Amino acid sequence: xxxxxxxxxxxxxxxxxxxxxxxxxxxxxxxxxxxxxxxxxxxxxxxxxxxxxxxxxxxxxxxxxxxxxxxxxxxxxxxxxxxxxxxxxxxxxxxxxxxxxxxxxxxxxxxxxxxxxxxxxxxxxxxxxxxxxxxxxxxxxxxxxxxxxxxxxxxxxxxxxxxxxxxxxxxx
Numbered sequence: 001x002x003x004x005x006x007x008x009x010x011x012x013x014x015x016x017x018x019x020x021x022x023x024x025x026x027x028x029x030x031x032x033x034x035x036x037x038x039x040x041x042x043x044x045x046x047x048x049x050x051x052x053x054x055x056x057x058x059x060x061x062x063x064x065x066x067x068x069x070x071x072x073x074x075x076x077x078x079x080x081x082x083x084x085x086x087x088x089x090x091x092x093x094x095x096x097x098x099x100x101x102x103x104x105x106x107x108x109x110x111x112x113x114x115x116x117x118x119x120x121x122x123x124x125x126x127x128x129x130x131x132x133x134x135x136x137x138x139x140x141x142x143x144x145x146x147x148x149x150x151x152x153x154x155x156x157x158x159x160x161x162x163x164x165x166x167x168x169x170x171x172x
Contacts, residue, residue: 012078022082026072031059034082039096041159042166049159051144053096054083080116083145087124091147094156099141110141117145125149129157131164138171 013024013032021035039053056079086095097113099106110130117128125148131140144160146153164171 012074012081015078015082024078026075028072030072030075032075032079033057033059034079036095039098041096041156041163043155043159044162047159049156051094051096051156053098055098055100057100076112076116080119083116084120084123087120087126087145087147092150092152094144094146094150094153096144096160097142106139106141107136110136110143113143117143120145127153127157129160134171135164135168138168140168140171 013026015022015024015034021033023031023033025031034054034056036052036054039051041049041051043049083095086093097110099109099113114128114130117126120126121128126145127148129144129146131142135142142164144157146156150156
């Protein structure tokens with residue numbers, strides 16, 4: 001579905017490809033996995049649309065004590081650059097992000113993903129569409145990033161919102 005170069009900059013880590021996705025090792029010994037899974041959206045015309053759902057995780061888990069923060073700016077830069085390259089190589093594919101609710105950090109993950117999208121949009125034309133306040137209040141955080149020059153943008157954005165209503169009929 002996509003290709004990726006594995007060059008690192010002084011501000012990012014080298015990404016390696018595996019059978020299941022991609023990974024990089026940090027200077028602190030953490031291994032981050034990045035992957036795309038296929039997600040099904042349904043348009044208002046009941047057309048099934050397949051979309052890459054981006055995910056990532058860290059091993060071992062970052063264990064944080066209350067008030068303690070572990071922040072490695074190279075991790076953010078690496079993932080952001082990975083997504084930027086994805087959109088450059090795949091201008092016809094939107095990306096869905098469903099925030100993991102583990103450790104009650106879904107809202108933080110959502111803000112981070114949104115920030116990455118905003119930074120990517122400074123380089124290439126990307127629009128960010130969020131699930132909305134009613135979903136946020138219910139603890140669900142999701143968004144879709146779409147190139148604004150993608151001719152089927154409205155179809156996919158509409159399917160994102162239509163699918164949310166199908167999945168969560170009592171919200172929104």
